[in-house]
Amino acid sequence: MSEYDIVVVGAGVIGLSTAYHIKCRHPNLKVLVVDKFNAAGQGSTAKSASAFRCLFSSYVNYMLSDSSVDFYIYVQEKMNVDLKLSKVGYLWLLCEDDYKELNPVLRDLASKNLNYKEYEADELADKLGLVVHLADDEEAELMGLKDVYKGIFIPKAGIVDADCIVKFYESEFLRLGGEIHYGVKVENILVEPCKPLGIPDEPFFWQESRVSGVKTDAGVLKAKKTILAAGAWIPQLLDTVGIECFIKPRKRQIFAVQTNKPLLKKLLFTKGFNSAGCIPFTILPKPRIYARPFPTEGVFWLSYADDFPRAFKLEENPQPEKNFYECGIYQVLVKYFPQFKDCRPYSAFAGLYEINTLDGHPVVFEENDLLVAGGASGSGIMKADAIGRVAAALYEGEKYALLYGDRKFKVSDLSIKERNIELEKLQI
Amino acid sequence: MSEYDIVVVGAGVIGLSTAYHIKCRHPNLKVLVVDKFNAAGQGSTAKSASAFRCLFSSYVNYMLSDSSVDFYIYVQEKMNVDLKLSKVGYLWLLCEDDYKELNPVLRDLASKNLNYKEYEADELADKLGLVVHLADDEEAELMGLKDVYKGIFIPKAGIVDADCIVKFYESEFLRLGGEIHYGVKVENILVEPCKPLGIPDEPFFWQESRVSGVKTDAGVLKAKKTILAAGAWIPQLLDTVGIECFIKPRKRQIFAVQTNKPLLKKLLFTKGFNSAGCIPFTILPKPRIYARPFPTEGVFWLSYADDFPRAFKLEENPQPEKNFYECGIYQVLVKYFPQFKDCRPYSAFAGLYEINTLDGHPVVFEENDLLVAGGASGSGIMKADAIGRVAAALYEGEKYALLYGDRKFKVSDLSIKERNIELEKLQI
Structure with missing residues (x-):
């Protein structure tokens, strides 16, 4: 049984961006990403239309995509990593x-x-x-x-290669000492009492309890913080512990x-x-x-x-x-x-x-040591960098995330309990 | 293949209250209730704690339960139908x-x-x-x-017999000429184009389409309006046509x-x-x-x-x-x-x-000729009469439902798109 500071479920673009941004801030943390596929971004990320636009009526949409795209441009132009990003409009x-x-x-x-x-x-x-x-x-x-x-x-819109973005996050995360286990399927979320009493079958409902990792087909992975970034698979996992995420x-x-x-x-x-x-x-x-x-x-x-x-x-x-x-x-x-x-x-x-299904915007929230980042509703690629930064800020317990370009973003705006999202009027 | 004005899925307390209130207003409509169980209220209704209270901080909670309970008291005291309602507090x-x-x-x-x-x-x-x-x-x-x-x-709280309430609605609905088929399991929601073109496999996504009934293990039931009141089974059915109801x-x-x-x-x-x-x-x-x-x-x-x-x-x-x-x-x-x-x-x-999971209050909404009434979150018995009246008003296209005791209730308050619900502060 291995114990990690953080286990991230899902090596898609959201999971890897989140893992990368946390690892950037805490190089010494033991961070593991697991994914049932055999390589990065082989779930919905690989099946994306891989396009982006930075013109939205909603502030949240604009901030998340504009800052993410600016970061990708920076990666491509300043770090010389070809993301095949092209502003075709x-x-x-x-x-x-x-x-x-x-x-x-x-x-x-x-x-x-x-x-x-x-x-x-x-x-x-x-x-x-x-x-x-x-x-x-x-x-x-x-x-x-x-x-x-x-x-x-x-004009500030176009196409990009989802696979290149994912590979960028993957290699940076690994370079920083992160660990990834591919071909490992998460079967269950583990729950244990916050104050174990040593009674069989605990936790009982009168005990305060927390998520303590995941059970996979390759064994149990214990974690101080578990991060679910499994895209469309998130609700299936959350249903087992009765947490609603409003993702379908x-x-x-x-x-x-x-x-x-x-x-x-x-x-x-x-x-x-x-x-x-x-x-x-x-x-x-x-x-x-x-x-x-x-x-x-x-x-x-x-x-x-x-x-x-x-x-x-x-x-x-x-x-x-x-x-x-x-x-x-x-x-x-x-x-x-x-x-x-x-x-x-x-x-x-x-x-x-x-x-x-609430509003078509991502959700980033934490309950009982389980952090959830997902629900990008088809805009995962163009918002992944910002979502990863918001998730990393939530992990820190910070009120504001600093998106690329030093733009402040209120973390709770993407939460469920204090959600604050305008209706997007420029819907496609 | 039978065709009805209305097919109600679910002969629990919500389904039968809805069917009864619609039939009251339109004795000539052909209304059918179907249920997979062999008698009324054999799903979650029968497994209820069958209690009620009429003190809530939220106006919606108060109105729905207070008016429903007043109706049950009227049924018991004036119509002499014993609902085993007792105001034990x-x-x-x-x-x-x-x-x-x-x-x-x-x-x-x-x-x-x-x-x-x-x-x-x-x-x-x-x-x-x-x-x-x-x-x-x-x-x-x-x-x-x-x-x-x-x-x-x-003090205005107590116990009641869920089965007696259900039987009351069932017998009144039947007396008015309603039809009930027990032991019939709904397998699917039927969808057809609003303007059929006679092409195989229609509707296609470029066609406007509507719910036209249900497919059951006893055949197809066509309906001008389909009403889903299947309690905890509602989301399973709605998922097949991609409608979110926020029920778990x-x-x-x-x-x-x-x-x-x-x-x-x-x-x-x-x-x-x-x-x-x-x-x-x-x-x-x-x-x-x-x-x-x-x-x-x-x-x-x-x-x-x-x-x-x-x-x-x-x-x-x-x-x-x-x-x-x-x-x-x-x-x-x-x-x-x-x-x-x-x-x-x-x-x-x-x-x-x-x-x-939005707010613990019922949802009553209509999309594409499919009306959904449910999500009572454990308060189904104590609110069933009002929910039935709201659903009946929605069926009429009325802005306000008249609850028992001539109390006006805005139908859209229980909808999803124009939902208007205060947080209940007197939560148990």
């Missing part, structure tokens, strides 16, 4: 109703000097070969698709298509938006299918963040569904971008979102 | 810290003419043979038990002890609190074990509403645990009430709480 295509609803929010952001650019529909039609008027398309009408009215371009698992599917055809290649390498000379990460009007450019590979990743009636379901090995592309994504996509006509994915993968 | 024993914390809350309630009575510890020691000073008891100190400092007696299942255990010994019998039939001539429903200081008198049977029901580290777990047939009584409840109980010395339960049963 986000292009968000809006129908008239959505634009009118968002307009006051956008003006407010502009007044705060947060940078974005508006495009007229016709300009985008020219630039991208985008179909913006669907009026004559009976099928599109039947499908409930809306005309593109405006486009919002967000939901499948995310990504379909990769090659740009073999000239028109599609031309679309991918649309100039004029960014220095990478490619189309931005592009979001269509409702139901908001998105296309993530992968210019170095000459491919697009296509996806959609689903809603009712798609299940909350924890799957060990979620699989992409053929129909989801063929009858879902493709049907909508081709109406706006005819360049995708007859395109079929050459590859597809599925992972799990860890949806925070 | 609640006696809440407080340690000094708890009393000091609650004192301002209690004064505020008193200023609103909400009735309660304070007892001094010594008075209760005399009246009940209660041990109020544990100072010399080393074991009690080791267990962290606190002295009794005051007792708060709530947790085991509740009740242990019944006979009062064969003279001292224990004397305790049960303590005079001076109520006209029934028995001890009130009594709650001990933290960890708040409670003793529910059952004077007509000459027994006590003993229980404890557990917390961390007890699991959130959905069990089809939860069982009471011997240790939970012997090492848990008994050890604490006997320190305050030595009359229980050597008492062992002659019977025990376990059910499921449907804990609302």
Whole structure:
């Protein structure tokens, strides 16, 4: 039986960022990260669309992503670790109703000097070969698709390689003397009395008790502090000790298509938006299918963040569904971008979102020596650095975390009991 | 394949109250209640402690329980249906810290003419043979038990028979022409497109869709409106369509002890609190074990509403645990009430709480033609009538429900999106 100062469950981007930031501050602590997979970031991190944007209406969203992205830029530019981060921008295509609803929010952001650019529909039609008027398309009408009215371009946004970020945290954590055990599955959270009486079967409910580590398929790991950063698997573990975290698992599917055809290649390498000379990460009007450019590979990743009636379901090995592309994504996509006509994915993968059902923001809280960091709801990559710093500050018992760029962030804002989160109005 | 105006899932007290109140207002609607058990109220309703109190700090708690209890009193006294309701009162024993914390809350309630009575510890020691000073008891100190400092007696509180309430709603619902199918297990929620296109495998995500009934082990039941009132089973069903309800299942255990010994019998039939001539429903200081008198049977029901580290777990047939009584409840109980010395339960049963983890209050909301009523968190019996009326008002699309006694209640206060609930400060 091993005893650690800290055991972190989950070597995804949140777990490793947290472990790294704690270890940075306390090089002498015995910190262990465990993960059921055989390498870093092989759970939902590997299945991410790996994109980021730093324009949000909510202060929390803005702070977490903007500071994380600034840190990644620092790592790439100053530490010379290639994270394949490229500020290709986000292009968000809006129908008239959505634009009118968002307009006051956008003006407010502009007044705060947060940078974005508006495009007229016709300009985008020219630039991208985008179909913006669907009026004559009976099928599109039947499908409930809306005309593109405006486009919002967000320049501080783009793509990054989740695997590179994870590997960066992993190697830094190991360099600082951290320990990682891969291929170790956590089966249970261990609970023991704060003041053991030596009676069999304690703790009883009249005893104060605390989390004292985890039981794994490779034995018991005792810890002064246990940190759960297991993403979509967090609620399953927390349920065993009756702690609510407001996280639900939901499948995310990504379909990769090659740009073999000239028109599609031309679309991918649309100039004029960014220095990478490619189309931005592009979001269509409702139901908001998105296309993530992968210019170095000459491919697009296509996806959609689903809603009712798609299940909350924890799957060990979620699989992409053929129909989801063929009858879902493709049907909508081709109406706006005819360049995708007859395109079929050459590859597809599925992972799990860890949806925070309270407000879609991360949760970072501690109860009974168990610290929980998760619920990033699909923004895990772009917020991981900040979440790790907030978790490290919570571990210290600090009221404020110092995010990258010396920005103060109130730790309890991400807690459950004193949660303080504005509604995000710039929702995609 | 049958088609109904309304299918209610769950013939527990919430489901039947809801079905009854809707049917009252619309005798011509085709309303079906289904339940996997073979009779009414055989799920968690049958496993309830079946007690009520009408003194709460939160307006919502007060309104829901006070109006429900007034309705039950009306049923018993004016409709001559014996619900075995007896206002034996609640006696809440407080340690000094708890009393000091609650004192301002209690004064505020008193200023609103909400009735309660304070007892001094010594008075209760005399009246009940209660041990109020544990100072010399080393074991009690080791267990962290606190002295009794005051007792708060709530007169509009007591016991009732859950089965009688359920049978009342069931027979009234049937009398009005409602239909109930017992022994039918709901396996799935059915979803269909709002505007079907006749394509196989629809709805696709770009289609607007709605809940159109349920799939059961006895076939498909189509409904214009589906009402989920399946208690602790609600989240399992909702997860399949990705709707969050903030309900978690947790085991509740009740242990019944006979009062064969003279001292224990004397305790049960303590005079001076109520006209029934028995001890009130009594709650001990933290960890708040409670003793529910059952004077007509000459027994006590003993229980404890557990917390961390007890699991959130959905069990089809939860069982009471011997240790939970012997090492848990008994050890604490006997320190305050030595009359229980050597008492062992002659019977025990376990059910499921449907804990609302947001605030411990019920949820009543509708999404996509699916109405959810539940999450009463252990107060289902005492609030069932009001919850049924709120659900019926939501079905009507009314802004306000009229609770028994012509009391207006804002329907959206129990919703998720516009939820408006004060924190309950008089928590037991």
